[in-house]
Amino acid sequence: MLRLAVVLLLLANAGYYAWSQGLLRGWGLAPVDESEPQRMEQQIAPQNLRLLPQGGKGAASSAAPAGPASSAPASAPATSGAASSPATAAAPAEPPACLQAGVFDARQADALRQAAAALPEGSWTLEPTPITGRWMVYMGRFPDEEAVAKKRAELRTLKIPYDRPGAALEPGLSLGRFSTEEAAQRGMALLANQGVRTARVVQERADAPGFMLRLPAVNDTLRTRLDTTLQPALAGKTLRPCA
Structure with a gap:
């Protein structure tokens, strides 16, 4: 039985080989021939096919619309840069500022008037500002x-701070300055509780007329003139923003 199966398998292989090679074509047994003539017969309307060269006129015409569109953004940065350059070149000027200095006594105010006369008219004023008196808790005068x-x-030793009292009350010591006599008396009472026994209250400065220098609108041009014009007459006081 096995031998019969082997013989049949060999015959089948031989028959397939003869069929696939066209050896049985004379008996009408052969595979379909797929040569070039049969493929040409299967084409649909081959006369409508055209071959275009790569990069030809058609390709150029299809790429042409992209030219203007791509060139437009390239010019945009130059336009915006040109428009922004005048704005950066001309920085806005700072607005005028109000400045003041003081308080000046009558003698200092006279010197200040003379110096400020060189400034533009209406650019400055000297406003009356009374100088209030000042009181001191004082020890002295000492003999030497x-x-x-x-x-x-x-x-x-008592850990009490002190200061120089000023030329008019030398040699002596100041244990505190106060804007009123009543405040000075309270300060002296506190010092007495700390062991100070020989201090007294004196008037360091009496009430006097005073003046405040005011420049309401100082621009860049006026500011450059203030150092040379007013600085010597400010008596060590500085110009500061108006309160």
Whole structure:
């Protein structure tokens, strides 16, 4: 039985080989021939086919609309840059500022008037501002500097701060300055509780007329003139923004 199966398999292989090679064409047994003539017969309207060269007129015409569109954005940065350059070149000027200095006493105000006369008319004013009196808790006058040094050592032991009282009250010591006599008396009472026994209240400065310099609209041009025109007459005071 096995031998019969082998014989049949060999015959089948031989028959397929003869069929596939066209050996049985004479008996009408052969595979369909797929040569070039049969393919030409299967084409549909081959006369309508055209071959165009690559990069020809058709390709050029299809790419042509992209030219203007791509060139437009390239010119945009140049236009915007040209428009922005005048704005950056001309920086806005700072608005005028109001400046003031003081308070000046009558003598200082006279010197200031003379110096400010060189400035444009209406650019400055001297406004009356009374100078209030000042009171001091004072120790002195001492007979000499040795007595002053001894009293300073005592105050350091009591941890009480002190200061120079000014030329009119030398040699002596200031233990505090106050805007009213009542405030100075309260300050002296506190110092007495800390062990100070020889201090007293004196008037350091009486009420006096005073003046405030005011420049309401200082622009860049006027600002350049202030240092040379007013600085010597400011008596060490500085110009500051108006309150």
